[in-house]
Amino acid sequence: KEILEKHRSLFTLEWEGVTGSACAPSQAEWEQLLTNCSAFLFYGMERFLSHVLLNRLTAMNIPKCRLMILLDLVRSKRSYQRIANSGIHKSCLHVAVEGPTETAMLLTLTGVGSIIANQWFTTLQENAERLDILSESLLSMGRTTGQTIRVLQE
Secondary structure, three states: OHHHHHOOOOOOOOOOOOOOOOOOOOHHHHHHHHHOOOEEEEEOOOOHHHOOOHHHHHOOOOOOOOEEEEEOOEOOHHHHHHHHHHHOOOOHHHHHHOOHHHHHHHHHHHOOOEEEEOOOOEOHHHHHHHHHHHHHHHHHOOOOHHHHHHHHHO
């Protein structure tokens, strides 16, 4: 919330979404947010695709989304328990499709233009630092996504 507030005045007049941990978005809310955005930011626990129904996502057409930033792959005891409980009902193939590379491929097939995503598990603090760098570089400095990724790599 701190980072979003810091950059509120820069290109954020039309930002909408869900913040906080009070309630998880419904599938309908996910779909509405994804289909109506030009950029999408996910900053959350576990894998992005563990929050969205895979069969619904693959049926979506979201070409208006030019950039998707997935700051996921954070694990806590509580989030791991939730994933373990929901994973009981998933096939091995379904769980494998939730990986970072597979997620990027699926999102590309739905029409997303560019994807910035974690490749391995991380911490909330590291993702917060990445979000701050991404926001500063993309919004304040006006860098391209390629230039911004280069900054993150350094």
